[in-house]
Amino acid sequence: MGNRLTKIYTRTGDDGTTGLSDGGRIDKDDPRIEAIGEIDELNSTIGLLLSKDVPETIRSTLTGIQHRLFDIGGELSMPGHNTLQPDRVKALEQALDEFNSELPALKEFILPGGTPAAASCHLARAVCRRAERCVHRLAKTAAVNPTTLKYLNRLSDLLFVMARQLNRQAGYPDVFWQHER
Numbered sequence: 001m002g003n004r005l006t007k008i009y010t011r012t013g014d015d016g017t018t019g020l021s022d023g024g025r026i027d028k029d030d031p032r033i034e035a036i037g038e039i040d041e042l043n044s045t046i047g048l049l050l051s052k053d054v055p056e057t058i059r060s061t062l063t064g065i066q067h068r069l070f071d072i073g074g075e076l077s078m079p080g081h082n083t084l085q086p087d088r089v090k091a092l093e094q095a096l097d098e099f100n101s102e103l104p105a106l107k108e109f110i111l112p113g114g115t116p117a118a119a120s121c122h123l124a125r126a127v128c129r130r131a132e133r134c135v136h137r138l139a140k141t142a143a144v145n146p147t148t149l150k151y152l153n154r155l156s157d158l159l160f161v162m163a164r165q166l167n168r169q170a171g172y173p174d175v176f177w178q179h180e181r
Contacts, residue, residue, distance in 0.1 A: 022077075022081075031134070031141065031142070035134045036076045038127070038135070039069055039072050039073045041131070042069060042124065042131045043066055043069040043070065045120070046066055046069070046124050047066065049120040049121055049124050052116050055166075055169060058099075058165070058166065061162075068151065072084060072148050072151070075148060076138075076148075082147070084148050088147070089147060089151050089154055092151065092155060092158055095158055096154065096158045096161055099158070099165045102168070103168060106174075108177060110164070110174040110175060110177065111177055112126070112163070114163070114166070114167035114172045115166055115167055118164075118166040118167040122163045128152060128156040131152060132149070132152040132153060132156060135148060135149060135152060
């Protein structure tokens with residue numbers, strides 16, 4: 001790692017710009033900074049989920065995901081730099097298959113909620129979807145690692161399955177959406 005932060009405030013952002021890892025500066029409301037912020041919020045939301053009582057298999061998976069989200073933030077802060085490799089998407093798919101194999105098949109939509117951990121997981125899933133949309137928006141005007149886009153798509157699916165798994169392990173049944181007629 002390069003320079004360590006010894007002073008947290010720099011005053012360099014007072015003009016409405018922020019620094020990228022490549023040394024460049026861009027506006028704080030630039031789509032790239034929006035995407036970085038969404039990834040940061042997603043990582044923080046997963047951190048909140050990890051403050052709850054979750055099984056070790058889910059905890060270790062999510063902790064690894066937090067590290068990968070930091071990688072994605074780094075990628076986004078260095079235009080043209082790709083860190084995330086396709087094997088990370090495959091790892092999410094394997095985790096998805098493992099966690100989902102223990103769950104009953106869904107034939108209806110379910111409401112987000114349940115235990116505090118599962119509800120937090122559903123929230124992380126929604127934040128992940130927003131982050132994914134934001135990174136896709138950035139990809140329309142700038143180069144973005146295609147693996148990152150796939151990773152975020154699989155991650156939201158994994159968070160959905162994990163929420164169901166957390167409820168199942170706590171004995172809390174899925175609550176099915178009832179369409180008003």
